[in-house]
Amino acid sequence: MHPHEHEHADQSQSGESPGYYEIMETAVRELLIERRLIDAGEIRRQIEVLDSRTPALGAKVVARAWVDPAFRGRLLADGRAACEELGISFYDDTRLIVLENTDAVHNLIVCTLCSCYPRPVLGLPPDWYKLKPYRARAVREPRAVLAEFGTVIPDNIEIRVSDSTAQVRYLVLPKRPEDTEALDETQLAALVTRDAMIGVVPVTL
Amino acid sequence: MNPNSVTGIVPALHRTPLFAAGDLIRVAARFPIGHYRVPNYVRGKMGTIEQVIEPRAVNNEEEGFGRNAGSSRHYYRIAIPLTSLWPDYAGPTQDGLRIEVFETWLEGA
Numbered sequence: 001m002h003p004h005e006h007e008h009a010d011q012s013q014s015g016e017s018p019g020y021y022e023i024m025e026t027a028v029r030e031l032l033i034e035r036r037l038i039d040a041g042e043i044r045r046q047i048e049v050l051d052s053r054t055p056a057l058g059a060k061v062v063a064r065a066w067v068d069p070a071f072r073g074r075l076l077a078d079g080r081a082a083c084e085e086l087g088i089s090f091y092d093d094t095r096l097i098v099l100e101n102t103d104a105v106h107n108l109i110v111c112t113l114c115s116c117y118p119r120p121v122l123g124l125p126p127d128w129y130k131l132k133p134y135r136a137r138a139v140r141e142p143r144a145v146l147a148e149f150g151t152v153i154p155d156n157i158e159i160r161v162s163d164s165t166a167q168v169r170y171l172v173l174p175k176r177p178e179d180t181e182a183l184d185e186t187q188l189a190a191l192v193t194r195d196a197m198i199g200v201v202p203v204t205l
Numbered sequence: 206m207n208p209n210s211v212t213g214i215v216p217a218l219h220r221t222p223l224f225a226a227g228d229l230i231r232v233a234a235r236f237p238i239g240h241y242r243v244p245n246y247v248r249g250k251m252g253t254i255e256q257v258i259e260p261r262a263v264n265n266e267e268e269g270f271g272r273n274a275g276s277s278r279h280y281y282r283i284a285i286p287l288t289s290l291w292p293d294y295a296g297p298t299q300d301g302l303r304i305e306v307f308e309t310w311l312e313g314a
Contacts, residue, residue: 095258097282112244139246142287143296159300161287166242166280167262168305 049091053123057088058171059192061121062203063185065098066176076100079171083121090120093167100173101199105158108146108199109170110138116164118171122194129198139163149200172199179205220261222279222308228254229314230283232306240269243310247302251314252285258305265307278308 018026032038061083065072075082079096090096096118099107111117112135117125128134137145142159146152153159162170174196180188196203224230234249242265258280263273287300294300 093262112246113242139287139302140291141295142300155297159287159296161300161302163244163302163304165244166265166305166307168258168280168282 046091050119050124053119053121055122055192055194055197056189057083057123058118058121058194058197059189061086061088061171062173062192062197063189065173066188067185072173075173088121092120094120095168096121096171097162097168098171098173099160099162099199101175101202103157103175105160106146106153106199107170107172108138108142108159108161109164109172110135110161111164112136112139113165116166116169118169118197120169121171122197126194126198146200149195151201172197174199174203177203177205219278219308222257222281224254224257224281224308224311224313226254226256230254230281230311231314232283233310233312235310239266241266243306244304246290247285247304247306250285250289252283252289254281255284255303256282258282262307264309266309280305280307281311283311 029043033040061075064086065075071082071085074085075098079098080090080094082098083096084090099109101107109117110129115125115130117129119125134145139161142161143153146159164170174192176188177191180191183191191203191205193201193203195201229251230253231251232243232247232249236245236248261277261279264276264278267273267276282303282305285302285304286298287294287296287302288298290302
């Protein structure tokens with residue numbers, strides 16, 4: 001599969017008649033099958049691959065990084081290799097850069113061109129991530145966007161917006177909340193939300 | 206460098222990165238028609254190389270037209286201050302963008 005997913009989220013899925021892009025997708029799919037370039041089983045298999053990816057995988061990666069400093073080091077050095085270490089395979093040629101939030105830097109991810117997203121570790125992106133207002137504003141006024149998610153970042157903390165446009169995907173490693181020393185890895189993973197790994201909210205107890 | 210390394214080896218063109226972390230660059234201000242991964246808002250902007258992305262990748266502009274052999278080069282993770290992108294940016298001056306750009310779009314600055 002081509003690493004650059006083409007999604008057209010602006011198209012409503014709810015109408016009775018299929019939209020322009022839906023018709024185009026059906027036409028291309030039927031042509032590819034008719035010409036025996038791919039078969040229906042391959043499409044079904046890829047849907048299974050995507051369905052097996054959820055934010056729980058990313059949460060597991062984050063919790064491991066919080067409790068295991070050596071793993072955290074490997075994750076920041078090569079995100080893909082560290083995820084693969086946990087059995088999270090990548091099904092395309094994308095790389096993964098893990099961005100660590102600290103007391104000095106807050107990271108936010110976006111794909112201004114379309115909807116590039118760390119799907120191997122988070123599954124499908126939320127609808128708002130694919131819509132033009134988020135895509136345009138995340139790089140134009142990230143602090144205002146974050147405030148709308150209830151996240152107010154003090155001016156002394158640098159905002160770093162990573163625009164995912166080609167073969168690199170990003171995952172935010174959120175800060176571990178205070179007073180979580182007593183929690184084990186599984187309990188920590190349960191605190192980590194999809195939105196925290198996109199960078200729009202912190203992880204809270 | 207390994208003291209046992211041989212010397213005098215000339216690497217093939219485009220196999221080794223043209224830029225290194227810390228280099229000042231400008232994203233080319235080109236506006237060709239077709240499939241490109243460089244958003245308009247960074248074209249013509251000055252930035253700094255933060256990281257060379259390994260391994261090399263096929264040139265997506267060729268790949269988009271079905272040509273995907275023999276034209277791999279590096280992507281670079283580059284840093285551009287938001288105040289450079291948007292002259293009226295209201296936030297702190299340290300806020301920044303990071304974006305990966307293919308070598309063919311970068312010029313030394």
